[in-house]
Amino acid sequence: MAHLTGEERATYVQDMFGRIARRYNLMNRLMTFGQDMRWRRFVVKQAQLPAGGKLLDLATGTGDIAFEALRNTPDAQIVGADFSLPMMYVGQHLKNGRRVGWVGADALKLPFPDNTFDAVTSGYLVRNVIDIPQTLKEQLRVLKPGGRIVILDSSPPKDSLLKPFILMHLKYVIPLLGRIIVGTEGADAYSYLPSSTQAFKTPEDLAANMHNAGIEQVQWKLFMFGTMAVHWGIKPQ
Secondary structure (H helix, E strand, O other): OOOOOHHHHHHHHHHHHHHOHHHHHHHHHHHOOOOHHHHHHHHHHHHOOOOOOEEEEEOOOOOHHHHHHHHHOOOOEEEEEEOOHHHHHHHHOOOOHHHEEEEEOEOOEOOOOOOOEEEEEEEOOOOOOOOHHHHHHHHHHHEEEEEEEEEEEEOOOOOOOOHHHHHHHHHHHHHHHHHHHOOHHHOOHHHHHHHHHHHOOOHHHHHHHHHHHOOEEEEEEEEOOOOEEEEEEEOOO
């Protein structure tokens, strides 16, 4: 659950994503009303991957961002990395799954040399890691100077007239969908995911973390009534 910390939290999250892997894509489409693919297209756009460039997609899951990058830059070299092997197993068997290099990896200690990638993307990684500064440090390390880091993650809803309806969707609709689509093994997962959204950093706080890590020109854009955010920035030359 969202109150877990340290290695206990990491182990829980790893196991959770393994249990929901086969229904993960369907649940994403349903609980975001299909908008999640739009956000991933925006992530790839902000990555500005050059022709023939190298992209590392962290917390790649079933590879949605990785596949979008291939559609956008067909000759790119795409590496999808995750610590949930069942999620990547699903992605390997999707269309174009063989065109992605799948790597089991810990986002806090990446198995890649310095200055390897032209861009590093992630979807719903930062909310789940136990050490945000460390994962940002590792992403900078493997990124080439001048390369881009792009982060897609949830954002706690701001006070507004819509907030009660957003909280209802998070607290009741998403867990109910999880029980219907994934079954009992996914019930806790789709309670954890909404609660971790509410407990996560504001866009301003995450941007400050990125600045503190040494990332330059940090910007962000909000989606879905402010409950999703894409942050991006550049590694200094």
